Amino acid sequence: RAFLRLRKVAVFCQSQRRGLLARRRAVQLRRERAVVRLQMGRRRLVAIRCFARARGAAIRIQAVVRCRLCRRQYLCNLAEFKEQAKLENQVKALQARLEARERELAAERCGATSPVSASGVPNVSLAEPPAEILEALQALAAENAKLRVDLERQRAENVELRRENQQLRAGQASRSAWMTSILRTRTAPAPEELRRASSPSPPTTPQQSHRSQVITAEPLGRISATAATGGSGLAAGDEAGGGMAAPCEDPEPRVYPPLSTFWQDVPFAGLALLKSGTEVHIKLGSNILMVDSKGKGLVWQQWMKEGKGYPRSMAFILERRIEQLTPTRRGSPIVMTVPEPGDEDFLGDAFALRSALTGRYVVAGGMMDWYRMKVSGDRPEDAAVLTFAPLLDEELSVPVAGFADAADAACGGGACGAAECACTLRLFGEHSTLALRPDGTVSLVQVADDDSNVVPETMAATVEYLKPMSAYEITVHDKQIGICLAKDHHDLRVSGFSLVTPADGMAPTPGYVELTGRVRVGDTIASVDGQDIRSLPKQEALAMISRSRPVTLGFISAPGPRQFEGALAE
Secondary structure, three states: OHHHHHHHHHHHHHHHHHHHHHHHHHHHHHHHHHHHHHHHHHHHHHHHHHHHHHHHHHHHHHHHHHHHHHHHHHHHHHHHHHHHHHHHHHHHHHHHHHHHHHHHHHHHHHHHOOOEOOOOOEOOOOOOOOHHHHHHHHHHHHHHHHHHHHHHHHHHHHHHHHHHHHHHHHHHHHHHHHHHHHHHHOOOOOOHHHHHHOOOOOOOOOOOHHHHOOOOOOOOOOOOHHHHHOOOOEOOOOOOOOOEOOOOOOOOOOOOOOOOOOEEEEOHHHHHHOEOOOEEEEEEOOEEEEEOOOOOEEEEEEOOOOOOOOOHHHOEEEEEOOOOOOEOOOOOEOOOOOOOOOOOOEOOOOEEEEEOOOOOEEEEOOHHHOOEEEEEEOOHHHOOOEEEEEOOOHHHHOOOOOHHHHHHHHHOOOOOOHHHHOEEEEEOOOOEEEEEOOOOEEEEEEOOOOOOOOOHHHHOEEEEEEOOOOEEEEEEOOOOOOEEEOOOOOOEEEEEEOEEOOOOOOOOEEOHHHHOOOOOOOOEEEEEOOEEOOOOOHHHHHHHHOOOOOEEEEEEOOOOOOOOOOOOOO
16 A cells, blocks of 8 residues: 555656646747747748849849940930931021022122013023032032931841840850750759659550550751750749759650550641641650649640650640731741631631640740740730741741641641651741740740741640540549549539549559540540440449449540639649
């Protein structure tokens, strides 16, 4: 009993002691948390102030530079106008002197002798103007014309020199940025997304073998090995330029084939023959354009070598724009291809890009966005109007005689070679070309009239389009399919997509059905393993789908306008 009482007392003392220590530790943690919050708020305030000062300083610097440039041009124009006004004033003064001299001579002659004719009107013969005044007038007129010719020639030379200077600066900046990117990526670790993509993949089935097929195409003129592999790629994460990827070392340029049999490369001659509303992927070597995770920026990511399919953020929709015969700012006319009667639904020369994920249009960013391309246009009139331009091969730009007759020949062939598929994306009627930036974003770069400063490593693009199908089948081997079905419909209609968890326990990824790029919101599952399920109850049809693997799902494409998945994440 004494031992039990003693043990009870000891346990009570220990509990009291431990409780006291725990309370002290809790108070200390609360104080540390409060201190961290205060420090965080203080640092945030300091960062906001520093950003405001930097932005104000940048605006002031820009204002000063623009003021100096405008003042320099103003002074040149002022000097020219002063010189011209001086010459004009001299001419006017000489003309006034000539008129005054003529009036004096006429008055003198009228006062001295004024013979009268038969009609009673005095005959007044005006004296000829002095020869020295006429010679001075002619000399001033010739000097004025000569000065005007010299002025026009100097203006033309200044414009040409400025254009060449801008081209040299743009080329030097592009080369310097890419060289810096390559030097940095030699020691930069690959991001987690690319490490997952490069990890060993499970054995492929016959239905999946097309996703790993790579076809070597013919070389692409000036495109080097860096162009085909995309140079230094970025994993486009929450922010563009989040991490650098090591550049691929591919000895020969390639046109990477589609990662799914539902897609097909389009030659340059067939781009204008695509239907308005066609869903496409835009590839630049082994890189592909996509929308960032925030759904606002146009970024690029190295994908075609290691990718296993197409997320919805990589798909864009081509929408036709009205074609007009208008001259460019450089004076060269735009040669338009006019479709035949009945072919007005073809794409033509002018189009806009629309994200298949968010439904927003691709627009050109302003100065505050560093002229990066954005995917933030809500209205069709906000979209950047683009056009496809041939790359190096002038034979590809010959107009095709007849849209309808050449559509099958241009878009229905087999593999697309590099020389026949390569093109550049430019603003319609301008010389601004879409180019990849080392930070993972896409911007507009001004090119020369003769394309002498086109950089294929960052501008050469190929396009693959989604084959139109009213019905199709997909064989799924994974346990999870990764699609969401609408609850308010009696049939199995796709309402969105969901992430699936791999068997190895890694981070959730899009399912195989979504990665094919074929299934869209609104499509309906019509058959399972060849059996029609449209007349079966919904629960029974779902049971048939989850009964065994692999399972072949037959889909029917949704008619009518496209439905976008921009709000699925919510």
